[in-house]
Amino acid sequence: MARRKRVQTVFLNIPYDNGFEDLYLAYIVGLMQLGLHVSVALAVPNQGRLETIISLIEKSDYSVHDLSNIRTTKGIPHFNMPVELGLALYRSHYSKEKHGVFVFERKRYRAQRSTSDINGLDPQIHNGTAKGVMAGLRNIFRQPGDATTVPEMLASYRAVQKRLPEIRKNAGGRSLFEASVFKDLTVVALIEAQKLVDRRTLA
Amino acid sequence: MEQIVISNPVPTPEEMAEIIGMSPERVVALRRIMDQPVKRQQSGRKRGTPIASGLTMRSSQRPAKAKRKR
Numbered sequence: 001m002a003r004r005k006r007v008q009t010v011f012l013n014i015p016y017d018n019g020f021e022d023l024y025l026a027y028i029v030g031l032m033q034l035g036l037h038v039s040v041a042l043a044v045p046n047q048g049r050l051e052t053i054i055s056l057i058e059k060s061d062y063s064v065h066d067l068s069n070i071r072t073t074k075g076i077p078h079f080n081m082p083v084e085l086g087l088a089l090y091r092s093h094y095s096k097e098k099h100g101v102f103v104f105e106r107k108r109y110r111a112q113r114s115t116s117d118i119n120g121l122d123p124q125i126h127n128g129t130a131k132g133v134m135a136g137l138r139n140i141f142r143q144p145g146d147a148t149t150v151p152e153m154l155a156s157y158r159a160v161q162k163r164l165p166e167i168r169k170n171a172g173g174r175s176l177f178e179a180s181v182f183k184d185l186t187v188v189a190l191i192e193a194q195k196l197v198d199r200r201t202l203a
Numbered sequence: 204m205e206q207i208v209i210s211n212p213v214p215t216p217e218e219m220a221e222i223i224g225m226s227p228e229r230v231v232a233l234r235r236i237m238d239q240p241v242k243r244q245q246s247g248r249k250r251g252t253p254i255a256s257g258l259t260m261r262s263s264q265r266p267a268k269a270k271r272k273r
Contacts, residue, residue: 007214007222035213037222062207100207142206148213162241170236183223184233190216191237197213 007037011060013084015069016042016177022161024176025185026130027064029157030137032189033148033196036062041084042179053084061099063088064137067115068106068128082115089118102140104133130157148196156192160185 010031014024031038039060044052057063065085071078085103092099103123105111111123124136134153138146160167167188168174173181214222220230 007211007219008209032219033213035209035211037214037219140207141209143209143213159237163236166236166239167233170232183225184229186223187216187219187225187230188233188237190214190219191234193213194215 007035008061009037009039009059011057011063011088012038012040013063013065013081013088014040015066015071015078015081017069017071018175020069021176022130023066023068023126023128023133025161025164026133026157027066027137028182028185029160029189029192030134030153031064031141032186033153033156033193034137034141035143036141038186040182042177042182054087057084057088057091057099062102063091063099064102064104066104066126067111067123068104068126070114085115085118100140104136130154147200148193152196156189156196159192160188163188 012027012031014020014027016024028038039056041049041053041056063084065081065088067081067085070081085101088099088101092101101121103111103118103121104126105123106126106128108125111121112119124132124139126132126136131150131154134150134157138148138150138153164176167184168176168181171178171180171184175181176185216230216234217227219225220227
């Protein structure tokens with residue numbers, strides 16, 4: 001039997017914030033349906049967190065950093081995401097660009113102003129929408145024959161979104177940002193991907 | 204920007220479950236969730252149902268909102 005090629009991995013660096021759940025789901029569905037495996041730093045304890053994140057970045061082929069929602073608590077900004085972007089950029093540099101780094105932002109030209117050092121990276125602008133995330137992902141990654149379209153990804157996203165209460169309840173998790181719920185989301189995204197393939201075959 | 208071509212076929216749910224250490228039973232459970240029809244959320248009140256005893260009100264019958272004075 002022919003051995004299956006390794007599935008390429010994307011390290012997803014996003015804010016674990018309840019207000020970001022929709023875009024988080026869009027990233028998972030989009031990336032999984034493009035044939036990529038998603039890795040995230042969920043359920044990582046604070047002690048040893050940096051080492052775990054470095055290891056996740058090292059094991060990934062690409063990383064996607066969404067800088068659209070840098071939170072502040074009592075006026076203090078959270079810099080974890082820019083730090084993780086810096087780690088990925090260094091990894092990309094010393095691996096001679098074997099690790100691809102991609103930045104997403106909500107508004108055009110904002111990343112150039114907030115993080116001018118990355119001006120050469122050309123961020124994808126999602127306008128805070130799932131459709132924007134998927135279009136951005138498809139700008140970066142493509143399948144031979146551009147098999148999966150943005151409307152197809154969006155249809156899968158909506159199908160998963162409708163079942164979130166059941167998925168959450170089943171996994172015993174309240175938030176989507178729990179490791180068990182994340183695993184379920186990666187698999188249900190592929191269940192929907194399989195339905196797309198079946199529909200295409202029937203058409 | 205050059206696009207990255209993902210030449211690998213999209214993994215099946217079972218293949219991904221193996222990669223992430225999920226049991227086949229869990230995949231079956233998730234398939235069941237994704238296959239079952241979605242329960243429609245019902246709004247609090249159906250159209251034309253009584254608001255107060257013996258009364259029903261359609262949108263056309265509702266009193267117009269008072270205009271705000273500037």
